[in-house]
Amino acid sequence: MSKLVYLIPLFPLLGFLINGLGRKQLSKSLIGIVGSGAVLASFVVSVLVFLDVKSNGASVVTLFPFIDVKGLVIPFAFQVDQLSSLFLLIITGIGFLIHLYSTAYMHEEENQHYGRYFAYLNLFVFSMLLLILGSNYVIMFIGWEGVGLCSYLLIGYWFKNNDYNYAAKKAFIMNRIGDLGFLLAVFWLIFKLGTATYTDVFSAASLAKLSAFDITAITTLLFVGAMGKSAQIPLYTWLPDAMAGPTPVSALIHAATMVTAGIYMIARSNILYTMAPGTQTLVAIVGLSTAIFAATIALKQNDIKKVLAYSTVSQLGYMFLGLGVGAYTGAVFHVMTHAFFKALLFLGAGSVIHAMHHEQDIRKMGGLKKHLPITHITFLLACLAIAGIPPFSGFFSKDEILMAAYGKNPLYYYVGLGGALMTAFYMFRLYTLTFLGGFRGTHEQEHHLHESPAAMTIPLIVLAFLSVVGGLIGIPELFAKDAHSLEHFLAPIFAGSAAIAEAHHVEASQEWILLGVSTVLIIAVIVYAVNSFKKYQADGAENSGVAKLLENKWYVDELYNAVIVNPLHLLAGFFKNIIEKNLIDGAVNGVGRLVGYGSRQLRLIQSGQVGNYLIIMVLAIVVFILIWFNDLTIVYYLTRLFKMA
């Protein structure tokens, strides 16, 4: 079955080609069927591969040699193991639901743009699958770049709006900065080990073929790549701006693809990271500070998608915290549960936006509970899951990460818990403002409120089901012995790390206390948030102090503009107006003038006098002969000739 793994990325690629080339000819329903069907087919194969891996274990499928130069062999091979098959399920499964949802959500688009949308979406899934499946860092890098490109194309999907184009460019450039780090790390690996294949690299690393400095540098550079792709401080600002794309695209970027790439890469390279404790601490600290920082920003955002975007950044921070403290299973677990409830939140938000006729400001919503019953229920379940209420899925995964963080350093736990409380607060602020209270929009909007069609609600229901029960595959030791089936499943991937690093165990009694206290605190925060926003009326008052700071996202974008973007613009202006005008143009024109002057002078030689030509010819021949025998041989022969006489 593993032999058929190449079909998984092939289907979306075919879907991309068919929809991309036939976007003007195919009808909308056909485009939707091709686009969704391709991903559904991948999902079916993924399930088969997953079951195969579960019973028969991991394998590597080599398709053809990709790069084969002296001493460096990079095959185009797919790594089929527990980690990649799990990610395959997440990507294709949630990807399919998002495709299905898009067929209804994007239905107002023109035919050819509809086709373009699905082509990009399929290419996105294809790139992500390539990233996951590649058996070495080079193949991963192809997918890594592919998702960057597709995010650019999809964020700038409505390319007639210049702000959206700007957001797309921002995403692309931020990603490129991270990609540079990734690329340098790959070069470093190839330079030191002569290979980029996972199995070779990891075995070489465990045999201590890399010095401590090399490992630290490589892991740090890889982490820079992950910062860009997974939106960590300081490269996170593109993700909230990526809201410019259509809402299902946000769901795809935030849940199934793109941002999970960084987590996957570090989980894949877990041995390297375990051997570099310095980098691990860096990862944990960056993750934790991103989690807190983004959560504070989310507290004060008024755009429904912006809140969700910052919550994604924050949740990604938790995943990196998990990776940093060595809870690799926890991080992957959180990727999975987060994919469920974040996709659900975005699709729910899309449903709300659809019903509100493209209004995204939550201050102008409210009371949607009775108009959008299915969206309301599913959204509430997702909020409970992300807030970490037992027994919803987010509780288990977040708890696993935080417990591992407590074992490593209790400070991590307390700060992380603070972030979790903020998560609960802003999610229920969002929920209350959107669904509870009275309607605050215009009468016309209220008149048109309607529940979304079945193609949009079915994905919501499926995802809601997964968000509720998804956590049950990772029940901690505390509740039941050996019930953490995910950990058993992934154990072969993280075995190398587990052998090196000692696990930090928290006493059972202490864990009970922490769990109880955190759950009580979260519930209290939720009750407080619901109560304080239930009767919210827009008063139009300006925020001041810290609130204003948070509403403006700590002015990070402005800071980046002032420190990096504007100096770059100035430098570019300097080069454009001074260097190019004078130096470059001067050099180019100077060469032209020199040639013109030279040829005017040379023209005088062509006098037309045959005698002149002959003299020049003879002189030239003499000169050539002298050059040829420049060691005076000719003089030697001539003197010999005349001496003999």
Place this chain on the structure above:
Amino acid sequence: MPIQYYIYLSLALFSIGIIGVLTRRNAIIVFMCIELMLNSVNLLLVAFSKMHLAFATANDKLATTVGTDGQLFVFFIMVVAAAEVSVGLAIIVMLYRNTHSVDINFLNRLKN
């Protein structure tokens, strides 16, 4: 006869040819001087080929064909020179018909 004599004669003929080409204005004389240079080279080729044969037969009686390629060159040069003369003279005749002169200093129409 020592080979040096042939070389002296050839050098003299070649120098006369060059000086004639460079100094004379009459196209026919220039032409003759070119022929003179060609023939000085021919003379040298024949002389060297004879010398080569003489050295070879001194060592080995059967080496009777050594040096013949030098003389073959001479025939080639003579054939090419004959062809060149026929073309060159035709050009000079046409020149005279058009300009009533064979002075090469008049032939400056190609300039610029």
